[in-house]
Amino acid sequence: MPTAASAEPSPEPDTLGEAIQVEDLHKSFGSLEVLKGVSLNARKGDVVAIIGGSGSGKSTMLRCINFLETPTSGKITIDGEQIEMNADGSPANRRQIERIRTRLAMVFQQFNLWTHRTLLENVIEVPVHVLKVSRAEAIAQARVLLDRVGLGDKADTFPAYLSGGQQQRAAIARALAVDPNVMLFDEPTSALDPELVGEVLTVIRDLAAEGRTMLLVTHEMKFAREVANHVVYLFEGRIEEQGPPAEVFGNPQSARLKQFLSSVA
Ligand code: ADP
Numbered sequence: 319m320p321t322a323a324s325a326e327p328s329p330e331p332d333t334l335g336e337a338i339q340v341e342d343l344h345k346s347f348g349s350l351e352v353l354k355g356v357s358l359n360a361r362k363g364d365v366v367a368i369i370g371g372s373g374s375g376k377s378t379m380l381r382c383i384n385f386l387e388t389p390t391s392g393k394i395t396i397d398g399e400q401i402e403m404n405a406d407g408s409p410a411n412r413r414q415i416e417r418i419r420t421r422l423a424m425v426f427q428q429f430n431l432w433t434h435r436t437l438l439e440n441v442i443e444v445p446v447h448v449l450k451v452s453r454a455e456a457i458a459q460a461r462v463l464l465d466r467v468g469l470g471d472k473a474d475t476f477p478a479y480l481s482g483g484q485q486q487r488a489a490i491a492r493a494l495a496v497d498p499n500v501m502l503f504d505e506p507t508s509a510l511d512p513e514l515v516g517e518v519l520t521v522i523r524d525l526a527a528e529g530r531t532m533l534l535v536t537h538e539m540k541f542a543r544e545v546a547n548h549v550v551y552l553f554e555g556r557i558e559e560q561g562p563p564a565e566v567f568g569n570p571q572s573a574r575l576k577q578f579l580s581s582v583a
């Protein structure tokens with residue numbers, strides 16, 4: 319999208335421009351074609367919600383963008399840098415992947431914290447061992463991040479002693495520790511008891527308000543409508559419909575989307 323079309327002056331010079339471009343992404347597992355040509359763009363500061371039924375390819379799409387899966391074909395550009403791929407879709411340049419990984423962070427449904435480490439140790443791991451930040455600096459930053467997600471008093475606690483909501487907030491603090499340009503959330507609240515969902519959504523809402531670029535797979539339709547500026551509906555590995563939340567939720571066009579929305583309401 320041409321950035322010049324934006325009428326509002328940007329508060330920061332670097333908030334415009336493409337953060338993620340996915341072009342004609344295909345992914346098969348054996349003979350099962352899961353992604354059948356998905357194209358998607360997110361500009362810096364965009365919050366893109368990805369919705370769709372179970373098995374429609376939402377996780378596979380995020381995992382391809384984060385190089386956890388090898389695409390079968392297609393083009394992925396992150397922060398203006400196109401991922402170099404071999405003919406079979408595998409990354410051609412490991413260094414490039416490592417570099418881009420430090421600008422991406424993913425938060426999973428199942429928290430994925432290191433269970434034998436305290437929250438503080440979880441948060442400093444990547445800054446210290448991958449980004450080579452000094453331990454003292456990483457600890458100071460981790461305390462700020464844990465405070466931010468409301469866990470300032472739990473820094474020395476092991477994940478097993480925390481609720482699911484607290485663990486997921488810790489996982490978000492850990493994701494933030496690399497100061498990512500792009501955050502990928504894969505159903506971050508779907509493993510939580512209903513009473514714990516709100517505290518995690520509050521943290522994500524704050525990050526969205528801060529202008530973090532996000533792709534958010536969620537089954538929380540109300541939340542998607544509130545925080546996203548673009549919504550993508552996936553059906554069997556293809557984008558069936560997309561647009562601003564008011565249109566996708568308020569005036570869906572496709573019969574499949576209408577049916578999906580009524581099934582999750
Ligand atoms: P969603 O996140 O929308 O529920 P997924 O992306 O997890 O969907 O899965 C899409 C389809 O791909 C499903 O049929 C799933 O079984 C299949 N799939 C996902 N990962 C693998 C894998 N590693 N090997 C084989 N099939 C897979």
Ligand code: MG
Nearest residue numbers: 376377378505
């Ligand atoms: Mg999934």
